[in-house]
Amino acid sequence: MKKVKLVWFVMLSCCMFWAGSVQASDNVKIEAEGLVDKAATVISSFAADPDLEWFRKNIGNAKAVLIIPQNLKGAFVVGGAGGSGVLLARDSSTGEWSYPAFYTLGAISVGLQAGAESSEVVMMVMSERGMESMLTSSFKIGADVTMAAGPVGVGAKAKTADIFSYARAKGAFAGVSLDGAVVKPANKRNNAFYGSEVSPADILIRKSVQNPKADPLRVAVKSVASQ
16 A cells, blocks of 8 residues: 555656646746747847947858847846847858857846946857857857947947947947856756757857747848848
8 A cells, every 4th residue: 555655646747846846937938029029029129229330331241140139137247147148150151041059148246337227238259269159058258258438429440359339228339348257058948939959059050940930030031131
């Protein structure tokens, strides 16, 4: 009798664990889909800003674009950590943009120069080194790749850097310091969004997975790059 009870207890525990795992995976998937929707809104909003002429003219030359649409309240301060975003890579042969891979941005010490508490961030990956770094398990800005604030204003000219970053806080663009920030793939979101275990290279380079939920984002990025 005790053995029967023990078997039932084990079976019940396994069912509860399985149900909890499924629910957690569903939550991550919903979270990922929401992030993709927000990214489409952010990239379109940035492209419509009259001060971002250089951004519009050069995004079509970028290797990839990382969009971090999360409300980063309290994140870009000393001792804080960044947010979550999606990266789309451009095929140099066709000009087509990939489906998104999910990433996180975190740091020991990050600060918006304007002192804002929240920010939307878009990063343009301009060099092969920058793109190769995106395919690694993690990299540190300032140590593994160089970053410069993206040019703002009519007639603005860019400096040389692996990545250019734009940060908009409270409707205004501000200089952003991201030295020391760590960028890494968000593997759980990638797996949940595509329904299988995938790497950033599978998504961005091999293009072995797709999700139509990201089509509006891809269209938005392509539209900006075609301007």
